[in-house]
Amino acid sequence: MIPLAEVLRRHWPAYERKFGARLLPSHRRAVQAIVSCRTPALGAQLFGCGCGRRELVYHSCNHRACPQCGHADATEWLHRQRRKLLPVPYYLVTFTVPAQLRKIIRSNQKLLDALLIREAAFALIDVAREHKDLGAELGLLAVLQTWTRDLRFHPHVHCVVPGGGLSDDGLRWVRPKSSAYFLPQSVLAKRFRTRLKRALQQRAPKLFVQIPRKTWQRDWVADVQPVGSGEPALKYLAAYVYRTAFSAEKIVADDGAHVTFTYRDNEGRNRAMRLTGEKFLHRFLQHVLPRGLQRVRHFGWLSAAAKARLARVRVLLDWQPPKPWPEPVVFVPQCPCCKKPMLLIGRLPRPPPSR
Numbered sequence: 001m002i003p004l005a006e007v008l009r010r011h012w013p014a015y016e017r018k019f020g021a022r023l024l025p026s027h028r029r030a031v032q033a034i035v036s037c038r039t040p041a042l043g044a045q046l047f048g049c050g051c052g053r054r055e056l057v058y059h060s061c062n063h064r065a066c067p068q069c070g071h072a073d074a075t076e077w078l079h080r081q082r083r084k085l086l087p088v089p090y091y092l093v094t095f096t097v098p099a100q101l102r103k104i105i106r107s108n109q110k111l112l113d114a115l116l117i118r119e120a121a122f123a124l125i126d127v128a129r130e131h132k133d134l135g136a137e138l139g140l141l142a143v144l145q146t147w148t149r150d151l152r153f154h155p156h157v158h159c160v161v162p163g164g165g166l167s168d169d170g171l172r173w174v175r176p177k178s179s180a181y182f183l184p185q186s187v188l189a190k191r192f193r194t195r196l197k198r199a200l201q202q203r204a205p206k207l208f209v210q211i212p213r214k215t216w217q218r219d220w221v222a223d224v225q226p227v228g229s230g231e232p233a234l235k236y237l238a239a240y241v242y243r244t245a246f247s248a249e250k251i252v253a254d255d256g257a258h259v260t261f262t263y264r265d266n267e268g269r270n271r272a273m274r275l276t277g278e279k280f281l282h283r284f285l286q287h288v289l290p291r292g293l294q295r296v297r298h299f300g301w302l303s304a305a306a307k308a309r310l311a312r313v314r315v316l317l318d319w320q321p322p323k324p325w326p327e328p329v330v331f332v333p334q335c336p337c338c339k340k341p342m343l344l345i346g347r348l349p350r351p352p353p354s355r
């Protein structure tokens, strides 16, 4: 197992020399953060114990593309989302875009990623409100994921949706027809296609004209899966929400020229992929999201602006959220000799930049 930081340290200098000014600032920032995470470059805290022992604890980079930092955030996110689960059947609805759109999305992530999440969520909200099989206002959580298991660029949006919604007058909770069926996939896919096409025409007309016309004529794909209490879907997504495309345990070899990583294919078999250092970096960096883009968003009565309607949903379902988890405790290391908590006795500032 080889840490991602080590691979980046080895291959980034050549990559930077080759692509120079064409590199995105967000990609540079991500690489700089990851290679300096928990090293003297970010400074440290010095802890001491009565027995005389001293321990240096280096600071984390807290960059969302950093595999060392993402895990703690993912765990906390899962705890928070779990508390919000309602006592209704849940569905995982996934919207995918056709291959012809991928390249244009990859080159325009800042604008198009945000549109993808928004239009997928509102396609669901529209269909839920208008379709005869439901006719209710939804609340939902939407998550953008950009990669496949072997880390190719494949943007898609997962929506975790409580099955059911508020009636027009807000006085009733409307249930789906059955726990196995929520809304028709083909109708959802068509609505997503229509909404995304219109959004691109209005918000990015110059990009819209570059998209082959047949992209809008073929059938798009939306997938609806019942996921019971919703918990399995949240667990599945937590791994992506705060984690980067390369979690450290996947990289198994780096001989200075080629990097090998393992992944599970769709059938659950372990596979290995060997790429040149440059190709590896390219694959990793295409999943580093632009600054400020929210990968996760809440919509409908689960959005931050709809607290009153969420309160109404809870009343209608006669349900109270469980007590919050205790706040995460501030990290204090334990003395390796006497196993007592150590005291913070000093700070090591980060060294000034060498450039």
Ligand SMILES: [Zn+2]
Residues within 6 Å of the ligand: 033, 034, 037, 038, 060, 061, 062, 063, 066, 067, 068, 069
């Ligand atoms: Zn980090």
Ligand SMILES: [Zn+2]
Residues within 6 Å of the ligand: 049, 050, 051, 052, 053, 335, 336, 337, 338, 339, 340
């Ligand atoms: Zn001690």
